Amino acid sequence: MLACFKGGRSERRHNGFTWWFEVTPTPLSDTYLLKIVYNQHTIPLVYVEEPKPLLLAKGAESLPHTYNTKTQQLCLFMPKRMEWTSSMLISKTIVHWAIEWLYYYEEWAYSGRWYGGGHGKWDVMKS
Numbered sequence: 001m002l003a004c005f006k007g008g009r010s011e012r013r014h015n016g017f018t019w020w021f022e023v024t025p026t027p028l029s030d031t032y033l034l035k036i037v038y039n040q041h042t043i044p045l046v047y048v049e050e051p052k053p054l055l056l057a058k059g060a061e062s063l064p065h066t067y068n069t070k071t072q073q074l075c076l077f078m079p080k081r082m083e084w085t086s087s088m089l090i091s092k093t094i095v096h097w098a099i100e101w102l103y104y105y106e107e108w109a110y111s112g113r114w115y116g117g118g119h120g121k122w123d124v125m126k127s
Contacts, residue, residue, distance in 0.1 A: 015040045020049065025103040034098055036090065043079050044094045048072040054105065057112040057124045064114045064122035065101065074101050075118065 008021030016039035024031045033050035048054055054063060054072060062069040065076075076097040077083035084093055104116030114122035 013039070016042075023099050023102065025099050025106065029102070029106055032102055036094060036098075038090060040086070043084060044090055046074045046076060046094060046098050048074065048102075055109050057109050059112065059124040064105070064108055065116060065118050065120070074098060076101060078119070 008019060010017055010019040019036045020033060022031050022033050032048055035047045035049045037045040052072060056063065063072065067073040067075055076094060101116060104114065108114045108122065112124035
């Protein structure tokens, strides 16, 4: 995975790794520092480390499609539906899903509308 994406830093453990790297979803986007934590036999956990806190859409009380607004842990797939398995490359799935989440986040922060799909209702009513 590190060969697929230049830069960043990683810490390896006997059963997994933590990887920090910067992404810019579009040429007009902000740059974000992401952290992926992976341990064998578990799902990857993805966090937006910077900026912190992420801006909320006007009228919103929490970030869309996250497990936790404070830690900024992203919800990228549904584990119980096996949308990601350990046979899938993190560099070809999780990384791209996180970048896509950021793309939709920026639209949501501006417009209050969540176009990123998934479960739940994340649109903020504009007054």
